[in-house]
Amino acid sequence: MNAKLMSITVAATFALAMAPVQATDLDTKTAEIVKRDFRDKGIAKATRVNQDELQAACSKYVDKLPPKLKAKLEAKEAEAIKYPADGKFMGDWKAGEKLAQSGRGMTWSDKPEDVPGGNCYNCHQLSAKEIAYGTIGPSLLNFGKVRGNGEDIQRYVYARIYNAKASNACANMPRFGHMSILTESQMKDLVALLLDPESPVNK
């Protein structure tokens, strides 16, 4: 190859490499890489990287959804909430406190028989006694004292725990009922933790 030809080839290769890559191409490429580069470990199977519609939208728009899409997704999440058949929302706040404390659950180092906890203290202040609380979510200290504990608020809290994305599509709180992380009776125990006047949250 003579020098001139060589420089043309180099320039051409360079131009090709420099061609601006479209954002959508990068999204597609990212999805391919993620699907290829993760593997099963313990209970955490590789299929967990597959996104549902909501996860995909929040990733694509970096948590700032166009208002129409946001409303549509929230309505869809709200529709899928299953409320308790017996119409009761308040369980046992003592069991709720234990669940709120437990950060266990669903990592590859958890055993299949381990019962997932609520992880609530990881992100929220709840009881005044527990000072090792996280701050990703708002403080829930005195929640029942401030918001009351009637039927409406019970239903609201249950729905929030069941599916936080029904009220804010890209909220950072997991969908505990929707994703079958917690059972109905566990979620009732957590409603009681927040609303029962005897709970340490309201003392």
Added chain:
Amino acid sequence: MNTNQIHKAMMVLALSTSFAAVAADSAVTDSDRIEQYREMISDGNPAEFDEMRGEELWKKAAGPNKVSLEQCDLGKGAGVVKGAYSELPKYFKDTKKVQDLESRLLTCMTTLQGFTEDEITAKPFASSKKPSDISSLATYVVGQSKGIKMAVSTKHPKVKESYEIGKRIFNYRAGPYDFACSTCHATSGVRIRMQDLPNMRSSKKDAQIAYTGWPAYRVSQGLTRSFQWRLNDCFRQQRFPEPKFASEATIALTTFLAVNANGAEYVGPGLKR
């Protein structure tokens, strides 16, 4: 490390058990506590054991080919270790890939020394029972960039692309908890329980501190941990499946985080909770 320093390091190891025990019931954040430990061992981080081990491994003839890694090109020419880490990840012509430090060490261990990739990637992280050669090598290499400013170039289109993909993986929500890196690392001043979370999306300062302190000796584990390990453990907390060691996904994330740390002096190997 001299005998005196080794003594201090041993003391820290002994303290690490009680350290984990007090973590849950005190209003002092983990970063405050780490600061106290830093002062205590100001002239000796136990990661230095790994740096020494790594240096020996670097210079020792090993593998089926019985050669050392002294001809390994980490991006600044064969055998150049000084300052190499501050410029990684980089695009490498021989592999036609963007590579971080650990994937590049893997390349050298396979191409120069003749190890198989599977031998190394089967157990790439240290445990209390067995040290990891590739982690020790990484600890040695990063130590040679101490005090040198992070300067990862995105001029090469492949590096730029890697950065863009890494950014997307940072925001990629999935799994039973809908978590992404951004769930825990995109808001300033928040914490999980008592662990402060750096905002690596929009705080330049947080991104710099978070990146330049790794690899690090972890007091709670009594082990020196590599950057690939750091990502691996965050994916575990994210309830994701396991990222393959030195995979393109982990390298892209590393490119994103390293570029965000540009301009800061590299200060590792660090000391962490």
